[in-house]
Amino acid sequence: MPESNSSQxxxxxxxxxxxxxxxxxxxxxxxxxxxxxxxxxxxxxSDYSHARILSIDxxxxxxxxxxxxxxxxxxxxxxxxPVLAQSRMRDYQPTIMQILAADKVRFVGEAVVAVxxxxxxxxxxxxxxxxxxxxxxxxxxxxxxxLINSSAKLHEQxxxxxxxxxxxxxGDVDEAFYGASVYIKERFRFTRKTSLAMENRTxxxxxxxxxxxxxxxTTSQVPGIIRDILVDAxxxxxxxLRVVAPDVGGGFGGKTSLYPEEVLAPILAKKxxxxxxxxxxxxxxxxxxxxxxxxxxxxxxxxxREGRILGLRADxxxxxGAYSIYPWTAGIEPVQVVSFLPxxxxxxxxxxxxxxxxxxxxPTGPYRGVGRPVSTFVxxxxxxxxxxxxxxxxxxxxxxxxxxxxxxxYKAASGIVWDQSGFTQGxxxxxxxxxxxxxxxxxxxxxxxxxxxxxxxxxxxxxxGIGSRLSASPGMxxxxxxxxxxxxxxxTGGITARFGVTSYGQGLETSLAQVVADELNVEISQxxxxxxxxAAVSHSTGSYASRGAVLGAGAAILACRALDQKLKAVxxxxxxxxxxxxxxxxxxxxxxxxxEKLTFKDLAKAYYSQMGLxxxxxxxxxxxxxxxxxxxxxxxxxxxxxxxALVEIDPDTFKVKVDKYVVAEDCGQMLNPMIVDGQVHGxxxxxxxxxxxxxxIYDEQGQNLTASLVDYVVPSAxxxxxxxxxxxxxxxxxxxxxxxxxxxxxTIGAPAAIANAVADALAPLGQQVTTLPVTPQRIFELxxxxxxxx
Amino acid sequence: xxxxxxxxxxVNGEKVVRQVEPRLLLADFLRNELNLTxxxxxxxxxxxxxxxxxxxxxxxxxxxxxxxxxxxxxxxTVEAHGKPDSMSVVQEKFxxxxxxxxxxxxxxxxxxxxxxxxxxxxxxxxxxREGLSGNICRCTGYQNIVDAVAAARDEVRSQ
Numbered sequence: 001m002p003e004s005n006s007s008q009x010x011x012x013x014x015x016x017x018x019x020x021x022x023x024x025x026x027x028x029x030x031x032x033x034x035x036x037x038x039x040x041x042x043x044x045x046s047d048y049s050h051a052r053i054l055s056i057d058x059x060x061x062x063x064x065x066x067x068x069x070x071x072x073x074x075x076x077x078x079x080x081x082p083v084l085a086q087s088r089m090r091d092y093q094p095t096i097m098q099i100l101a102a103d104k105v106r107f108v109g110e111a112v113v114a115v116x117x118x119x120x121x122x123x124x125x126x127x128x129x130x131x132x133x134x135x136x137x138x139x140x141x142x143x144x145x146x147l148i149n150s151s152a153k154l155h156e157q158x159x160x161x162x163x164x165x166x167x168x169x170x171g172d173v174d175e176a177f178y179g180a181s182v183y184i185k186e187r188f189r190f191t192r193k194t195s196l197a198m199e200n201r202t203x204x205x206x207x208x209x210x211x212x213x214x215x216x217x218t219t220s221q222v223p224g225i226i227r228d229i230l231v232d233a234x235x236x237x238x239x240x241l242r243v244v245a246p247d248v249g250g251g252f253g254g255k256t257s258l259y260p261e262e263v264l265a266p267i268l269a270k271k272x273x274x275x276x277x278x279x280x281x282x283x284x285x286x287x288x289x290x291x292x293x294x295x296x297x298x299x300x301x302x303x304x305r306e307g308r309i310l311g312l313r314a315d316x317x318x319x320x321g322a323y324s325i326y327p328w329t330a331g332i333e334p335v336q337v338v339s340f341l342p343x344x345x346x347x348x349x350x351x352x353x354x355x356x357x358x359x360x361x362x363p364t365g366p367y368r369g370v371g372r373p374v375s376t377f378v379x380x381x382x383x384x385x386x387x388x389x390x391x392x393x394x395x396x397x398x399x400x401x402x403x404x405x406x407x408x409x410y411k412a413a414s415g416i417v418w419d420q421s422g423f424t425q426g427x428x429x430x431x432x433x434x435x436x437x438x439x440x441x442x443x444x445x446x447x448x449x450x451x452x453x454x455x456x457x458x459x460x461x462x463x464x465g466i467g468s469r470l471s472a473s474p475g476m477x478x479x480x481x482x483x484x485x486x487x488x489x490x491x492t493g494g495i496t497a498r499f500g501v502t503s504y505g506q507g508l509e510t511s512l513a514q515v516v517a518d519e520l521n522v523e524i525s526q527x528x529x530x531x532x533x534x535a536a537v538s539h540s541t542g543s544y545a546s547r548g549a550v551l552g553a554g555a556a557i558l559a560c561r562a563l564d565q566k567l568k569a570v571x572x573x574x575x576x577x578x579x580x581x582x583x584x585x586x587x588x589x590x591x592x593x594x595x596e597k598l599t600f601k602d603l604a605k606a607y608y609s610q611m612g613l614x615x616x617x618x619x620x621x622x623x624x625x626x627x628x629x630x631x632x633x634x635x636x637x638x639x640x641x642x643x644x645a646l647v648e649i650d651p652d653t654f655k656v657k658v659d660k661y662v663v664a665e666d667c668g669q670m671l672n673p674m675i676v677d678g679q680v681h682g683x684x685x686x687x688x689x690x691x692x693x694x695x696x697i698y699d700e701q702g703q704n705l706t707a708s709l710v711d712y713v714v715p716s717a718x719x720x721x722x723x724x725x726x727x728x729x730x731x732x733x734x735x736x737x738x739x740x741x742x743x744x745x746x747t748i749g750a751p752a753a754i755a756n757a758v759a760d761a762l763a764p765l766g767q768q769v770t771t772l773p774v775t776p777q778r779i780f781e782l783x784x785x786x787x788x789x790x
Numbered sequence: 791x792x793x794x795x796x797x798x799x800x801v802n803g804e805k806v807v808r809q810v811e812p813r814l815l816l817a818d819f820l821r822n823e824l825n826l827t828x829x830x831x832x833x834x835x836x837x838x839x840x841x842x843x844x845x846x847x848x849x850x851x852x853x854x855x856x857x858x859x860x861x862x863x864x865x866x867t868v869e870a871h872g873k874p875d876s877m878s879v880v881q882e883k884f885x886x887x888x889x890x891x892x893x894x895x896x897x898x899x900x901x902x903x904x905x906x907x908x909x910x911x912x913x914x915x916x917x918x919r920e921g922l923s924g925n926i927c928r929c930t931g932y933q934n935i936v937d938a939v940a941a942a943r944d945e946v947r948s949q
Contacts, residue, residue: 019885020874022893025828025867029894032827121813198832198840198894198928249830249894250928282833505892505929674888681931682891709837709926717919717932746931 009514009524010737013674016510017529018247018503027247030202030217031279038204039068041265041278042123044113044130045288046105049141049360049702050154051134053104053112060129061115066122069272070130071114071264073102079267080233083258085326089475092164092331095155095323095358099260099267104137106154106322107360108702109287111260116268116276141702143296143319143357154322154358163320163330164356166474168338170413171349176311180302182389184382189771190374190751192294192319192696193689195367196714197504199249200280201289203262205269213240214266221251222542224500225327225478227534229258234266245532245542248504252686253366254289255504256544258326286707291696292367294319295337295374301382307390307397311349312413314341314378320356321363330356332473333364336371339474342413343379344423344461344640345401350413360702366473366544368686369462369747376460377772380752384457384759385768394457394756395436398427398642402459418461421638421740422666422728427459429664429726430642439646439660447764452649456757458749459642464741465550466636472545480545481632484537485555487516487563488626491608493601495522497559499531500540501552506679506743508548511671515553515737519560522587522600537628546639546741549671554631554736562627569622570607573614574598637733639740641665643684643749647757654776654783656692656758658719663749664726668733668740676742680725683746689715690747691754692773762786797861801826802870810857816850817841819857820867828868828897832926839925842898843867849905868897871904880904880942889938891929899925903939912943 021027058070076099083097101112113130117123138152146152146161154161177183197219204217214236220226220243227243230236248255261278269276280288295318302311318334325332338352387397403410408420422429430436439455446453466472468481486498497516503509509529517524530536565579567589572579575598577591589598598606606613607625646660663680670676693713697705706712732738751772758779759769765786771778794809801824808823815834820826820843832840834853841852844866872878880903883889890896899922906912906921918939919932927935 015885016888018893019890020877022890022896023868023877023881023884023900024872024874025826025869025897026874027828027893029827029830031831032821034822034825121811121818196928198838198892198926199830200832247893250892252928282835282838507891678888678891678930678934681933682929683931685931686928708835709833710835714926714928716923716926717936718916718923720932722915722933723931 009517010671011669012672014510014514014524014672016507017513018507018509029199029247029249030204030219033204033217035206035275038275038277039116039118039272040120040123041268041276042115042120042127043111044127044132046101046108046110046112048105048134048136049108050137050139051105052137053101054133054135056113057131058113061126064122064126064129066118067126068116068118071100071268073100076100076267079271080263081235083229083233083263083326085324085329086477087329087331087475088477089164089166089331092329092475093158097260097323097326099263107362108704109362114264114268116272120279139700139702140360141698141700143317143359146357146359147317147355154360161358162355163324163358166335166338166354168350168352168414173311173313173349173351176349177302180310181305182303182386183300184385184389185300186770188297188299188378188381190293190295190377191772193292193367193694194286194289194696194712195252195254195292197250197252197254200282200285201255201259201261202279203265204275204277205265206275207269207273209273214270215242215244216266217244217246218262219248219255220245221255221502221504221544223502223532223534224540224542226258226262229326230263230266233263243534245502251504252368253292253370253544257290257328257365282709283707286712287704288362290325290365291321291362292364293333293374294364295334297337297378299378299382301386303386303390307387307392307400309345309347309401312342312347314338314352316354318354318356319359319361321361322358323363325363325365327476327478328366328473329476331475332366333371335474337374339414339416340372340375341379343376344403344459346403347413352414361698368683369744372460372462372748373687373690373751376458376748376752377755380458380756384756388763395427395431398457398459399424402427416463417635418638419733420731421461421640422730423459423461423640425728425730426640426642426664426666429728430644430662433664433724433726434644434660434662436644452651452761454647454757454759454761456645456753456755456760457642458752458756460748461638461640462745462748463636464546464639465633465735466545466547467633469634470636480541482630483551483555484540484628484630485559486537486626486628487559488624489567489600489604491604493599493604494528495520495526495600496528496530497556498536499529499552500537501548502532502543504543506548507672507675508552511549511675512552512556514671515556516560519557520564521584526587546743548743550633550637550735550739550741551631553671553739554633555629557736558629558631559627562629566622566625566627567603570603570614571598573618574603574606631736633735637735637740639667639742639745641745641749643753645753645757647754647761649758649761649779654779658688658721658754661721661723662726663723663746664728665742665745666728666730666740667742669738670727671739673727677725679743680746681723683744684723684750685715685720687747687750688720688754690772691751692775695773795858797858799860799862800864802867812856812858814857815853816855816857816860817852820852826867826869830894830897832894839902840895840898842901842925844901844904847908849902868900871900879945883938883941887934887938887941889930889935895925895927899927899935903942907943907946915940
């Protein structure tokens with residue numbers, strides 16, 4: 001245990017140690033890495049959404065300057081074992097990953113042919129010369145059609161296009177609806193998005209044939225998961241396969257899955273015995289990186305006269321795209337819409353059903369918030385619509401239904417258990433910070449002037465830092481509940497802490513160094529953090545699902561405690577004291593038995609290098625001055641927040657301007673408040689994008705109409721407001737260090753808050769917001785509809 | 791290739807003479823020929839702004855510029871703004887204000903910020919946001935970038 005609780009670094013706005021390299025152009029992203037003899041891959045991708053491949057002619061491509069080899073599915077047959085995402089979910093149908101499309105293509109952008117050449121330019125030249133003849137197959141682009149029409153199947157061997165279905169039941173929903181005063185039924189639509197990390201996906205594979213060892217540099221959030229699956233896919237021992245994620249330029253979920261190109265690069269490096277790199281471009285990112293959300297939600301809510309929610313029903317169709325993504329499965333997104341739909345509210349009667357339907361689009365996968373931006377949008381819209389019917393303030397109806405402080409732990413209607421978290425305090429905190437009552441008066445004045453001004457509230461809860469008792473994705477048979485820290489003091493006194501959790505912008509290198517420095521009582525500058533390398537620790541999955549800080553900090557604390565004991569045992573001998581009496585302050589050991597003081601360097605030298613100071617039997621017992629520990633938070637912990645937005649709609653352009661934005665959240669102990677604020681800001685900005693701008697549009701033919709940043713619009717600095725973030729100082733959760741995860745919350749709350757605010761602005765017109773993004777075009781249509789109704 | 795053209799330019803204060811293909815992008819030239827990998831490529835169609843750098847003091851998209859177009863010009867990349875132990879004012883303010891997370895858009899943001907600070911009064915927050923609106927950041931929600939530029943403005947102007 002540390003000597004005192006006067007933690008120096010945890011909780012402070014420590015400047016990020018990764019910044020100097022990133023700010024001066026000295027970061028090291030995958031595409032920055034060059035290796036002697038390196039070749040480049042370019043892909044010829046499918047132009048059709050659903051078609052049989054009749055023939056492929058690669059002769060012109062092979063003859064193109066600089067081309068080393070051209071590969072089709074046939075050319076890599078037998079080079080790998082099939083990859084498919086398994087699940088214990090009943091009625092789940094897995095799909096086999098196509099490394100290169102073999103007999104047919106199932107979405108526009110699916111890789112069919114890989115060209116390997118001396119440069120990326122030459123590889124792309126040659127890829128354009130590949131001739132592919134297709135026979136178009138029946139369209140499977142509309143999820144509702146795909147659900148009922150089993151004659152047009154995307155995967156012939158399957159019973160239907162329904163990859164999964166699941167139901168949640170609690171209480172007697174029919175009875176609850178029978179007794180309701182207010183009943184709302186609505187169809188909601190949350191359209192397809194993409195993570196859009198600024199760095200495109202890039203893979204560099206090197207094969208050392210002498211050692212039969214493979215190294216893959218990848219833009220991944222989960223190098224541990226990638227290593228484990230590639231070991232199986234490529235039949236190579238884990239000891240001989242190293243997966244490295246160096247500096248990674250954002251992820252947000254889009255770099256959490258295994259991709260065909262990520263399997264192909266190692267296959268080709270091995271076949272050609274030369275390093276190969278694929279650097280994806282933005283169009284490839286927009287048409288082949290996992291996409292997010294995309295659900296149709298038919299939902300009903302029953303409420304009594306006092307505004308208490310009596311019952312909730314939902315039927316969700318998730319458009320999961322062409323394949324069930326590895327390792328998360330097609331269930332990760334749509335199932336969580338239904339399991340999180342009851343939100344932070346007390347709902348005794350619930351029926352939720354979800355079906356994930358395969359369509360000829362890129363697979364959906366995790367995108368920041370996963371399921372919960374959608375469930376929160378639907379639930380918060382329903383609550384607001386009920387409040388309007390009852391002529392009750394949106395704040396009041398939430399206050400009446402939120403799980404109250406004395407009611408934790410609370411088992412939600414879908415079975416999720418919320419541990420104590422500031423649900424009501426978040427609502428009150430946000431209202432106070434934005435000056436809610438005053439804002440309502442301002443709004444009334446604006447409305448009197450004919451302005452379209454709206455206020456939107458969104459309250460939500462999420463499970464973060466989940467341990468081994470739950471699976472990060474429904475029924476997924478991979479352990480995502482533990483993380484490892486390995487901390488060592490070398491023979492010079494250098495302290496190195498190795499982690500499995502990776503950083504792709506979150507600043508974990510800094511946050512985790514803060515934790516280690518406090519636990520070991522040393523200067524933070526003495527600590528080196530190594531992460532993003534599958535060789536760093538024996539097992540790891542990576543960073544996703546708001547787990548990095550919870551599991552990383554927990555593992556660090558356990559490892560530091562174990563190391564602390566070893567260090568003190570050694571110090572006790574050197575300082576003629578007993579281990580219990582040894583103090584470590586600012587990296588210096590002292591004890592009552594001696595006036596001598598030892599630095600880490602002194603101690604390490606005495607222990608490792610100066611023979612005779614430590615009796616051999618004791619050194620044999622203590623071993624290396626290092627400790628490796630795994631942390632498992634078992635169930636995880638609840639993070640919660642309330643967001644409030646003030647918006648105004650321009651009456652001429654119907655553009656929505658966000659004028660004020662407040663978040664009040666409970667994320668437990670903050671490791672670094674500066675980083676926490678940054679995470680909230682960035683999450684909210686993505687949520688605003690999802691609410692107002694971003695939409696992946698596919699036409700009836702399955703063609704992507706938004707395959708450029710001109711068409712897939714993400715917010716810039718002029719679309720995002722200044723945000724006010726309130727951190728609630730409440731009882732800490734039981735996780736080690738009292739940490740809750742908070743990387744995704746911003747994106748969970750913002751779409752709902754914006755949707756409610758726009759709906760509130762349009763309320764005098766009697767129109768509802770049911771589809772996101774609520775673009776100027778959609779608002780225009782709502783306004784036109786209101787005029788037509790008059 | 792037979793159609794190589796010779797270009798001669800100044801990159802970060804150093805004279806560079808190279809033979810290049812006419813189609814070679816400036817961004818690829820810097821990254822692949824000169825190993826200046828601080829310039830990042832985000833979209834290759836001029837929208838995201840990650841590849842922004844300074845050509846003769848003006849901010850330019852290096853993914854929309856051919857290397858042969860900067861023949862005779864003076865190119866400044868992020869590597870020349872400062873070093874890890876001697877960062878520029880703007881770089882320091884970005885660290886202080888937490889104006890970066892993953893760092894991928896950062897070199898472009900820094901180039902745009904330098905250009906804005908050199909040319910415009912940037913009186914209001916709106917001015918700064920407008921000036922930065924051609925650079926996409928997916929991590930920060932912009933607030934801390936805006937604050938960093940404002941802090942740099944205040945420091946530079948007070949000197």
